[in-house]
Amino acid sequence: MDILTDDIEGCYYNRTVDFFYEKSGKNISDHWRSRDYAIVSLGMTVCFIVIFSNLLVMGAIFKNRRFHYPIYYLLGNLALADLFAGVSYLHLMFHTGPWTIKLSKYQWFVRQGLIDTSLIASVLNLMAVALERHQTIFNMQLHSKMSTRCVFIIIMCIWLVAIVMGLVPTMGWHCLCDLENCSTMAPMFSRSYLVFWGVLNLLTFFIMVAVYTRIFVYVKRTNKQMSKHTTQMRHKETVFNLMKTVSMILGCFVFCWTPGLVILLLDGMGCDACEVLRFEKYFLVLAECNSFFNPIIYSFRDTDMRRTFKEILCCLCLRGSHGKRVERGV
Numbered sequence: 118m119d120i121l122t123d124d125i126e127g128c129y130y131n132r133t134v135d136f137f138y139e140k141s142g143k144n145i146s147d148h149w150r151s152r153d154y155a156i157v158s159l160g161m162t163v164c165f166i167v168i169f170s171n172l173l174v175m176g177a178i179f180k181n182r183r184f185h186y187p188i189y190y191l192l193g194n195l196a197l198a199d200l201f202a203g204v205s206y207l208h209l210m211f212h213t214g215p216w217t218i219k220l221s222k223y224q225w226f227v228r229q230g231l232i233d234t235s236l237i238a239s240v241l242n243l244m245a246v247a248l249e250r251h252q253t254i255f256n257m258q259l260h261s262k263m264s265t266r267c268v269f270i271i272i273m274c275i276w277l278v279a280i281v282m283g284l285v286p287t288m289g290w291h292c293l294c295d296l297e298n299c300s301t302m303a304p305m306f307s308r309s310y311l312v313f314w315g316v317l318n319l320l321t322f323f324i325m326v327a328v329y330t331r332i333f334v335y336v337k338r339t340n341k342q343m344s345k346h347t348t349q350m351r352h353k354e355t356v357f358n359l360m361k362t363v364s365m366i367l368g369c370f371v372f373c374w375t376p377g378l379v380i381l382l383l384d385g386m387g388c389d390a391c392e393v394l395r396f397e398k399y400f401l402v403l404a405e406c407n408s409f410f411n412p413i414i415y416s417f418r419d420t421d422m423r424r425t426f427k428e429i430l431c432c433l434c435l436r437g438s439h440g441k442r443v444e445r446g447v
Contacts, residue, residue, distance in 0.1 A: 311385030
């Protein structure tokens with residue numbers, strides 16, 4: 118329970134969330150405005166779409182044996198990270214606006230930690246996909262020869278690192294004992310942590326873009342050297358199409374997350390003239406939208422994935438109609 122007393126000199130472990138928001142200059146309204154209703158309604162709608170669409174992707178990968186390869190297991194784990202992001206943002210929607218005042222500090226750290234964990238899980242997944250594609254294509258293969266056990270160890274490591282990174286502020290990298298260093302956007306996060314977070318993720322983005330650029334240059338050069346034999350042409354087209362799909366996923370991720378990370382970085386650097394709070398909500402919604410772009414990309418780029426989606430949806434519709442008939446006694 119948060120109370121208005123100091124338990125250690127110079128620290129504010131027992132202050133309320135409202136105290137830190139006032140100190141940082143981020144005002145919390147104690148009543149619901151039309152803007153709050155619009156943001157929460159839009160956010161919840163997007164969250165439900167994200168959760169359903171990524172469950173569909175995971176179901177398709179599980180159902181169709183064509184997808185039982187390392188690259189698709191990693192893309193399935195990316196869908197799990199997007200699903201986790203949808204749940205995290207849904208949790209945020211129920212703990213934002215005027216509800217923020219009622220949170221304890223620990224609830225606030227959990228709210229932020231869930232979002233941080235989902236971002237790190239997505240970034241690490243994309244990095245793993247980039248390295249898998251690099252290793253596979255440079256060995257002139259369509260699918261990696263990596264064992265299923267190895268893939269699942271990588272997936273477990275991704276989530277372990279993501280969870281630990283999400284817990285970092287809770288474990289001590291905060292500003293509860295250094296109010297002057299508190300962030301404006303996240304009033305209990307240290308500015309130095311936001312700089313670290315922003316630089317780390319942006320640097321990872323640049324590395325992934327560099328890896329994919331190298332792969333595309335290699336594939337383009339190799340294509341010119343390959344003969345026009347039918348088998349080789351089909352193999353080449355399959356490899357290139359899969360590369361395009363993965364690159365579109367990376368491109369959407371970078372496009373949706375970079376603006377938010379840039380304003381986090383500006384906030385961490387103490388840029389008072391940047392008006393970060395003015396853009397915060399919009400960039401948060403943009404970042405959230407990234408989690409349902411991937412299923413759309415799969416639908417347009419992968420014929421087998423699209424067909425599997427239809428099979429799952431038809432199966433769900435048939436079960437629903439059969440259930441209604443049973444209830445009516447038909």
